[in-house]
Amino acid sequence: MKVVVLIKRVPDTASELQVAADGKSVVTGGLKFVMSPYDEHAVELAIQLKESHGAEVVVLSAGPPETKEIIRSALAMGADSGILVDTAQLGALTCRGTARLLAAALADLGADLVVAGKQAVDDDAAQVPERVAELLGIPHASVITRFELSGTTASVDREIEGGQYTLELPLPALFTTQKGINTPRYPTLPNIMKAKKKEIREVPAAQLGLAADSLSAQATTEAMTLPRQQRLCRVIEGDNAQRVKELVRVLHMEEKVL
Amino acid sequence: MITLPEKIAFALILMGSTAWFAWRISVLVRLVRMGKPDPDDRFANPVGRIADVFVDVFSQRRVFRKPFVGVFHLFIVWGFFVYAINTVNHFAGAFVPDFDLLGRTQFALWYSSVADVFAVLIIVGVLGLAFRRHVLRPSSLTRPSAESVLVFTFIGGAMVAYLLDHSIHIALGVHPRSAYHIVASMLAPVFVGWNELLLNVIAHLAWWFDSVTHLVLVALLFIPTKHLHLLAGPVNLAFPRTRPRGQLAMMNLEAEDVESFGVSKIEDYTWKQNLDLLACIECGRCQDFCPTANTAKPLNPKKLIVDLKHHLLQDGPALLKAKAGEATAERPATPDLIGGVVDVDAVWACTTCASCVEHCPMGIEHIDKIVDMRRHLVLMEAQFPEQADGAFRNMETAGNPWGFAPTARAGWAQGLDVPLMADKKKVDVLFWVGCSGSYDDRCKRISVAIVEILRAAGVDFAILGPEERCTCESARRLGNEYLYQTATQEIVETFGMYEFKRILTACPHCFNTFANEYASFGANYDVVHHAEFISELVAAGKLSLDGHGSASAPVAVHDSCYLARHNGIIDAPREALTAAGRTLVSVPREGRKGFCCGAGGGRMWLEETSGERINRVRAKELADTGAQTVATMCPFCMTMLVDGAKANGDGAAEVKDIAEIIAAALTGSAGVPPALASSAGGTPAVQK
Numbered sequence: 001m002k003v004v005v006l007i008k009r010v011p012d013t014a015s016e017l018q019v020a021a022d023g024k025s026v027v028t029g030g031l032k033f034v035m036s037p038y039d040e041h042a043v044e045l046a047i048q049l050k051e052s053h054g055a056e057v058v059v060l061s062a063g064p065p066e067t068k069e070i071i072r073s074a075l076a077m078g079a080d081s082g083i084l085v086d087t088a089q090l091g092a093l094t095c096r097g098t099a100r101l102l103a104a105a106l107a108d109l110g111a112d113l114v115v116a117g118k119q120a121v122d123d124d125a126a127q128v129p130e131r132v133a134e135l136l137g138i139p140h141a142s143v144i145t146r147f148e149l150s151g152t153t154a155s156v157d158r159e160i161e162g163g164q165y166t167l168e169l170p171l172p173a174l175f176t177t178q179k180g181i182n183t184p185r186y187p188t189l190p191n192i193m194k195a196k197k198k199e200i201r202e203v204p205a206a207q208l209g210l211a212a213d214s215l216s217a218q219a220t221t222e223a224m225t226l227p228r229q230q231r232l233c234r235v236i237e238g239d240n241a242q243r244v245k246e247l248v249r250v251l252h253m254e255e256k257v258l
Numbered sequence: 259m260i261t262l263p264e265k266i267a268f269a270l271i272l273m274g275s276t277a278w279f280a281w282r283i284s285v286l287v288r289l290v291r292m293g294k295p296d297p298d299d300r301f302a303n304p305v306g307r308i309a310d311v312f313v314d315v316f317s318q319r320r321v322f323r324k325p326f327v328g329v330f331h332l333f334i335v336w337g338f339f340v341y342a343i344n345t346v347n348h349f350a351g352a353f354v355p356d357f358d359l360l361g362r363t364q365f366a367l368w369y370s371s372v373a374d375v376f377a378v379l380i381i382v383g384v385l386g387l388a389f390r391r392h393v394l395r396p397s398s399l400t401r402p403s404a405e406s407v408l409v410f411t412f413i414g415g416a417m418v419a420y421l422l423d424h425s426i427h428i429a430l431g432v433h434p435r436s437a438y439h440i441v442a443s444m445l446a447p448v449f450v451g452w453n454e455l456l457l458n459v460i461a462h463l464a465w466w467f468d469s470v471t472h473l474v475l476v477a478l479l480f481i482p483t484k485h486l487h488l489l490a491g492p493v494n495l496a497f498p499r500t501r502p503r504g505q506l507a508m509m510n511l512e513a514e515d516v517e518s519f520g521v522s523k524i525e526d527y528t529w530k531q532n533l534d535l536l537a538c539i540e541c542g543r544c545q546d547f548c549p550t551a552n553t554a555k556p557l558n559p560k561k562l563i564v565d566l567k568h569h570l571l572q573d574g575p576a577l578l579k580a581k582a583g584e585a586t587a588e589r590p591a592t593p594d595l596i597g598g599v600v601d602v603d604a605v606w607a608c609t610t611c612a613s614c615v616e617h618c619p620m621g622i623e624h625i626d627k628i629v630d631m632r633r634h635l636v637l638m639e640a641q642f643p644e645q646a647d648g649a650f651r652n653m654e655t656a657g658n659p660w661g662f663a664p665t666a667r668a669g670w671a672q673g674l675d676v677p678l679m680a681d682k683k684k685v686d687v688l689f690w691v692g693c694s695g696s697y698d699d700r701c702k703r704i705s706v707a708i709v710e711i712l713r714a715a716g717v718d719f720a721i722l723g724p725e726e727r728c729t730c731e732s733a734r735r736l737g738n739e740y741l742y743q744t745a746t747q748e749i750v751e752t753f754g755m756y757e758f759k760r761i762l763t764a765c766p767h768c769f770n771t772f773a774n775e776y777a778s779f780g781a782n783y784d785v786v787h788h789a790e791f792i793s794e795l796v797a798a799g800k801l802s803l804d805g806h807g808s809a810s811a812p813v814a815v816h817d818s819c820y821l822a823r824h825n826g827i828i829d830a831p832r833e834a835l836t837a838a839g840r841t842l843v844s845v846p847r848e849g850r851k852g853f854c855c856g857a858g859g860g861r862m863w864l865e866e867t868s869g870e871r872i873n874r875v876r877a878k879e880l881a882d883t884g885a886q887t888v889a890t891m892c893p894f895c896m897t898m899l900v901d902g903a904k905a906n907g908d909g910a911a912e913v914k915d916i917a918e919i920i921a922a923a924l925t926g927s928a929g930v931p932p933a934l935a936s937s938a939g940g941t942p943a944v945q946k
Contacts, residue, residue, distance in 0.1 A: 014656035016663040030724075032664065034655050186647055189511060189519055189637035189740050 001055040003046040004109055006102060006116035006129055007039040009067045009076055013121060017226065024221045034068040038117025040077075040184035041177040045115055045147055047078040048182065049176045053149065054078050058109065062101045064088050068200050075195035076187035082200040083109075090205050090215060097215035099131030104208040106136060113154070114174040126176075133174035140174040142168050145181050259351060260465060268352050275473050286490075286536065289574040292581070293529035297507040300497040300530055311496045320619035324543070326390065329516035334385030334413065334893040337376040338488075344420070345375045345472060352469075356434070363746035367438045374424075374441035377417040384414040398542025398560070403803065405483050412471040418737065419468040421445060430454065479512050487539035487620065492536035497530055497574045501778075503612060504770040504824035506629055508778040518633025520737065521627070523595055524570055525577055531627055535567040544614035547847060547874075549605045549854040554869030556609035559614040559624050563640040564601060566627070569599045596631050603868065605631045606643055610735050610859030616850055625859075632737030645784050646736055650864035654741055657727030657861060658693040668723035670695065670702035676709055677720040684757040686713070687719040690772070692765035693728050694893030700900065701764075701893040707921035708764055708788055713775035714924050715800040719762070731767045731775075734748040736860035750781045760784045762791050764917070766892045767858075773825065787821060789891045792920050796837040802925040803838045812843045813913070814885035814921070815901060816876070817852035818892035831891055831916050843885045853879065855902075857894035877902030881911055888913045 011017065011031045018027040035043075049055040059074040062085040063069050071082035085101050087093060093101075106114065115131070119126035126142075133140035145164070146157035158165040159178050187195075205215075236243045236250070254257040260268070315319055318335060322328030324345060329599045343359050350357040360366035370882045391399050400406075411588040424442035427433040429449035435444050449457055501507075521527055544559035551558045571621070573592040580587050593599055605628060612626040635641045652661035668676070670691070679688060689712065695705040712719050727748060734742035753761075761783050763769040769787040776783065786794075795801045813835055823828040828849045832842060847853040856872030866872065877899050888911050890896045899913045 012655045014652070014663050015662045016665045032655055155368075183644075186636075186640040186642075186650065188640045192740065193310065193511075 001049070001053055001059065001112050002110055003049055003055045003115065004058045004060050004106060004111040005039070005042050005046045005074065005079065005115045005201050006114065006132065007043065007059055007061045007070060008036045008062065008117075008120040008122070008128075009033050009063045009070045010120050010122040013037065019224050019226060020055040021092070024224050027055060033066065033070065035073050035245045036117050036122070038119060038121070038177060038179070039074075040117070041181050042115040042178065043079060044182045044184040045177055046113075047185070049113070049149065050078065050080075055113075058083060058111075059120070060102060060105055060109075061085070062087050062093075062098050062105075062186075062205075065202075066200075071200050072195050073187070075198045075200075076192045078187075078191060079196055080200075083201055084202050085208070086202055086204050092217055092221075093215065094217040095125050095131060096218060099128045099135060100210055100214055101205055103126065103132045103135035103210060104210055105203060106132065112152075112171050114138070116176050118176040118178050129174055129176045136172075136174075138172050138174055139169045141165075141169060142176045143178045144175050145178050147175065147177075147181065148237070172201035203205050205253055212219045259301070260462065263460070264466075265352060271470075271473065273348070275476070279476060279640065285578075286811050288578050290532045290536065290571055291530050291818060292524075292525055292574060292578055293527050293532040296528040296530040298501055298530070300499070302500050307498070309342050309466075310498075311492050314495050315492055323617070323619070325388070327541075330383040330386035330390075330598045331377040333376075337380035337383065337417075340376045341370060341380070343369060348420075348468065348472075367435060370435050370438040371440045374421070374439050376507060377420055378441055380417045380698075381414050383850050384417075386409050387848040388414075394936065396542070399546050400542075402742060405485070409475070409483075409485055410882065412475050416468050416471040416475070419464040420469070422464040423461050423468065425449060426457045430457060430461075437758045465794070466689070482636065484538065484540040486536055490536035491620050494533050497533065498621050499623065502824075503615060504774040505778065506734060506775070506903075507626060507913065509633070509743075510800045511740055511743060519637045519739075520629035520632070520635070522634040522638070523589075524566070524592070524599075525581075526595075526634075527627065527630070531623070531630075532570060534620075534622040535563060535570050535625075536568055538563045538622060539620060541565060541619065543617040543619065543826040544622075544715045546617055547612070547613035547851055547853055549609050549611060549856055549872045550604075550869075552853075553872050553875055555607045556601045556868060557604035557628075560603065562627070563622060563624065565599050569593065585819075594636065600631065602635075604793070606864065607861075607868075608859050609819070609856055609861045609872070611853045611854035612823040613819075613851075613854070616823050629737060632735075633739055634737070636737035637739060638719055642736065643864050645864050646738075646860065649860075650736075650738055650741055653728045653730050653745070654731055657745075657787060658697055659728060659732070660693075664696045664727065665724050666719065667691075667696045667726055669697075669724075670705050671709070671721065674706065674709055678723045679720045679756045679758075680723070680725065682720045685718050687717050687757050688756065688758040690763045690768055691720045691721055691726060692768045692893065693895070695764045696726070698893065698897065701896060702919050704764055704893065704896070704915040704917050707915065707917040708762075710794060710921045710924065711795070711801065711917060712762075713786075714802070714921075715795045717795075717937060722752065727752075729768050729771045731771045732860035734775075734813060734856070736863075746776070746779055746781075748830055750776070751780060753781070753783070760786055762786055762788060763786050764893065766825075767894070768823055770820045782823075786911075787827065787891070788917050789821060789831040789834065790827055793834040793837075793918065796834050796920075801837075803920065803923045804925045811840070811886040812884070813889050814845050814880050814883045814886045815848065815889045816845070816855070816880060816891075817848055818890070818895055818896055819852065819854050820860050821891055822849055823853050831889065835889060838920055840887075840919065840923075843883045845883055846879060855892075855895040855898035857898045862894050862897075871896035871902065871905065873902030874905050875902075877906055877908065881906070881908045886911055887919065889916050889919060890914070891916050903924055 010033065012034045015031050020027050032112045043059065046055065046057040052055050056077040059071050059079045059082040061071055065086060065088060067084055071084060075082055084107050085104060110130060116129035129141055130142060141156050141158050143159045144156040145159050152171045153168055154167065154171060155168050156175060158167055236246050238246065248258065315335065316330045320329055346359050358366050360369055391401060391406060393527055395401060421442050424433065424439050424448050425445035428436040428443050428446035429438065432502065433439070540560060541558050548559055575588045580590050596602060596605060608625070608628045610625050612625060650925065651661045652659050655663045656662060674935065689708065691705050694701040728745060729749065730742040730745040761772055763772065763785065766787055769785055772783055773785040815832060835842060852878050853871065855876055856866065858902045880899065881903065887900060890899060890913060896913060896915060903911065903913065
């Protein structure tokens with residue numbers, strides 16, 4: 001059994017982000033990058049399957065060469081090998097392009113199961129894994145909080161607003177993991193040391209045989225702004241009629257939300 | 259004096275027991291040597307080491323830290339040595355009539371008098387210590403203890419028998435040195451006129467009792483009792499560590515031939531750690547100021563050492579046998595070290611405050627044994643209390659235990675125009691702020707106070723700002739050596755980019771790390787904690803302190819373990835406070851006998867789930883002094899004591915860092931802490 005985990009390199013959640021001078025991108029210099037936290041749950045799920053079913057765990061990511069560091073983190077948790085689709089030579093990618101790259105890299109891996117975090121915490125798009133599944137033509141279920149395998153069928157709980165689905169899907173299939181499905185393990189020293197020697201195969205994006213326009217961004221970023229940092233609390237005084245009037249004025253004129 | 263059949267019986271007993279002792283010694287030596295090589299240089303300066311042991315043994319200076327015990331123990335120790343000649347005479351005298359090691363000299367005659375006096379002193383010593391254990395009943399001692407009753411009876415009994423034997427012979431008029439046995443001759447009149455046969459029987463019984471008790475006492479040295487300290491204690495005292503107390507052993511994490519890191523089996527300990535176990539006298543001084551033993555937690559340092567000792571003595575021989583056999587032989591089954599011999603919760607309870615190490619008269623190193631077990635759990639098993647997981651991950655990725663933005667590290671200094679090393683490149687003093695001083699709202703005020711003091715004294719300084727990161731000292735003490743070493747490499751690289759004469763730290767844990775631990779990484783700095791630095795500035799007349807309204811209000815000083823016990827810094831903060839016009843009230847447990855706040859050893863990041871809360875116990879003790887101000891020197895102590903007082907519902911005393919007290923007393927200061935620029939941070943909670 002082969003499990004492929006899709007992971008993404010994102011800025012650490014503690015980072016203070018700054019918008020670059022062009023007003024359309026984030027300053028990445030000085031940022032610390034980590035594996036997206038939801039992806040850690042996917043890695044943990046895969047490693048548990050390795051322990052219970054002897055699965056082979058391959059970690060796959062698309063990104064710049066530095067992405068190898070977070071692939072190494074997954075290997076330290078216990079994954080067997082890694083593949084990096086090097087996107088250094090490509091322009092900005094959107095979910096569409098990233099999904100095509102990953103699907104192309106997955107095509108001849110023969111994965112029985114693909115898992116990924118429910119979303120990456122940088123752009124929060126929550127699209128890539130589902131797009132990959134559609135491109136590969138395999139069933140998928142998102143935001144799962146339970147995973148059980150019997151034979152070639154996976155039984156999962158899928159979290160929805162105010163409730164949950166329990167689904168059964170035939171493998172091969174793709175799932176995205178939600179917090180609560182497991183607790184990602186802390187790597188042991190021997191595994192950290194072993195991870196340094198495990199193979200990470202680098203695949204230049206160009207080798208995947210995709211037409212340039214199939215990777216092109218279908219949307220452009222016009223502007224990027226930071227959420228307002230200062231949260232001021234303001235109490236509006238007066239009788240109810242005055243207060244409602246003032247509240248509407250503030251929301252409309254000052255906060256511009258109405 | 260004794261009959262031929264008695265001689266034959268005695269000779270057989272003597273030969274048998276000598277052979278048995280020799281065998282037991284060889285077992286004990288092999289048990290000690292079963293340990294791994296010790297990372298410390300335990301053989302440096304052998305002459306000095308041995309001289310120290312002689313001073314320790316004959317002055318009993320370690321035991322005298324408790325004067326009552328010291329006096330009575332001294333009688334027994336000196337009695338033991340004085341009486342040794344008599345012991346030889348007694349044993350040899352069984353076969354060679356009138357044998358005397360000292361010969362037919364005047365000195366030998368005088369010695370008889372001295373031995374008589376010491377026989378009495380030994381009896382007094384035994385009675386004094388027995389009185390303490392069984393009547394005064396200090397909580398540190400085990401009671402009832404059959405072992406100790408046996409030892410008391412035999413040592414005291416041997417002395418009584420000795421005096422009896424001699425006084426009867428004097429009474430019978432057959433003692434050649436009656437005049438010199440000053441005590442025996444005083445007792446002799448009691449026996450004058452008794453039936454001669456009866457006296458002879460009593461004398462023989464006394465002789466046999468004296469002989470047998472000696473053999474039994476010697477035997478007790480070699481079976482698992484605390485009596486073993488007579489032999490293992492002085493030997494252990496000959497091998498104190500050369501590295502500072504605050505330095506944990508460096509681990510080579512890249513070592514290819516190491517299969518398992520840390521300690522998970524008794525044979526993972528070093529030979530010195532094994533020797534430590536045999537040396538334990540079970541006096542319980544390790545518990546006296548122990549924060550966990552005093553708050554009903556699973557860790558009791560005495561129990562830890564005694565349990566490990568019994569494990570070594572019981573299961574060690576089988577392990578030795580297996581080791582001596584085939585290399586492929588399976589390790590004999592023994593109880594698990596962690597979770598069996600030692601409670602897992604006990605392993606995590608330690609605050610590494612060193613009160614056990616400080617007060618142990620036998621030089622036992624408790625902390626290292628505990629950290630070694632933590633190292634195994636973290637590095638090999640990834641098993642640790644779940645709160646540590648968040649702290650580890652945050653220290654790794656965000657460079658601080660709470661997971662605040664690394665770029666917000668200098669947020670506390672906003673508006674204060676504090677220079678950055680990146681701009682200045684070269685300064686006299688690099689001010690290492692630390693994580694608490696950077697992110698914790700309460701502790702940021704300490705950083706500001708230190709800046710005020712530095713400015714008032716005209717010190718050329720700068721901070722690293724966003725280039726600073728957590729030293730991961732607490733991670734190291736929780737066993738996460740890998741994280742610690744990674745952080746250390748980064749920090750040493752950062753230091754290497756700049757020129758500075760000294761590092762000033764606001765945190766005793768950062769201080770201890772730079773001052774004592776970085777030497778293992780080949781990085782040596784002149785490091786000073788702000789308590790000492792302020793005291794230096796005061797002494798050099800660089801600070802003008804005219805005090806303020808509250809200047810005379812009494813202050814209770816709460817010592818930081820990593821200053822007082824780990825680094826001997828006790829007077830400096832007191833001198834500075836006195837210079838600022840503050841009066842000091844004494845705290846029941848202070849200085850080297852201080853009581854930990856509960857946050858050391860990485861406990862800052864863990865929940866305290868059993869027993870009384872350490873910080874509440876300490877906050878109450880400080881509040882009970884009646885002082886209006888509690889002075890701290892450590893951000894962890896600050897957090898713990900503020901929380902402790904709050905939980906106790908006691909708001910009478912304010913907790914202030916010594917820097918804040920001094921800053922408020924500076925001439926021209928408004929006497930109130932400056933307002934803080936608002937910035938990222940807050941009251942940190944570990945983000946999970």
